[in-house]
Amino acid sequence: MRDLNAVCQIPRIGRLEIEDRVDEVLGECWNGSYPMNVEAICDYLGIAIVPVMELWTKFGVDAFMAADFRTIYADESEFRHCSNRYRFSIAHEIGHFVLHREYFSSRVESLNEWIGASVSNSCNYVEYQANFFAGCLLAPEDELVRVLNNEYGGSFARYYYMVGGEKYTRALTVVRQVFHVSEQVVKRRIRDTIYGIRS
Numbered sequence: 360m361r362d363l364n365a366v367c368q369i370p371r372i373g374r375l376e377i378e379d380r381v382d383e384v385l386g387e388c389w390n391g392s393y394p395m396n397v398e399a400i401c402d403y404l405g406i407a408i409v410p411v412m413e414l415w416t417k418f419g420v421d422a423f424m425a426a427d428f429r430t431i432y433a434d435e436s437e438f439r440h441c442s443n444r445y446r447f448s449i450a451h452e453i454g455h456f457v458l459h460r461e462y463f464s465s466r467v468e469s470l471n472e473w474i475g476a477s478v479s480n481s482c483n484y485v486e487y488q489a490n491f492f493a494g495c496l497l498a499p500e501d502e503l504v505r506v507l508n509n510e511y512g513g514s515f516a517r518y519y520y521m522v523g524g525e526k527y528t529r530a531l532t533v534v535r536q537v538f539h540v541s542e543q544v545v546k547r548r549i550r551d552t553i554y555g556i557r558s
């Protein structure tokens with residue numbers, strides 16, 4: 360049995376770098392429309408999406424990337440309904456492709472090992488990076504700020520202290536509708552965006 364901790368020792372990738380990597384991908388293959396077409400992005404990157412029956416109910420995962428980083432296996436039910444959850448899962452796996460492919464492909468021998476490594480405690484930040492990437496991909500900051508500014512009369516940054524207020528609740532709904540993401544993702548993206556504006 361190989362030491363998975365050794366497998367997981369990847370460089371830390373900061374938020375700004377992740378945002379840059381998202382911009383690179385979008386700059387190459389995004390047509391400017393919403394919601395973000397994650398399947399078209401996979402096509403562009405040469406990644407196939409293969410639906411798997413009961414992936415979630417039997418194995419407790421929404422999707423996972425094959426060890427060769429060429430195939431994403433996705434829960435068939437989520438795939439069929441193209442749910443927000445499905446789209447986030449695919450965006451998350453694209454994040455692994457963009458951020459972690461070179462590292463993992465040279466160190467991991469099997470799919471099970473990769474899955475084991477990616478969910479081990481020592482590797483939580485790998486998942487954090489992929490989640491942050493997914494949020495940025497589905498709701499890029501410039502576009503998010505544009506939508507929020509629209510809701511906040513052109514100056515969202517001045518209203519950051521109103522998180523939790525009536526405007527905020529309405530903005531959550533609008534952002535969810537524009538980007539087709541869950542409320543959890545919207546809240547996280549708004550929080551990250553506010554942090555970015557303030558810092």
Ligand SMILES: [Zn+2]
Pocket residue numbers: 451455477485486489
């Ligand atoms: Zn992951």
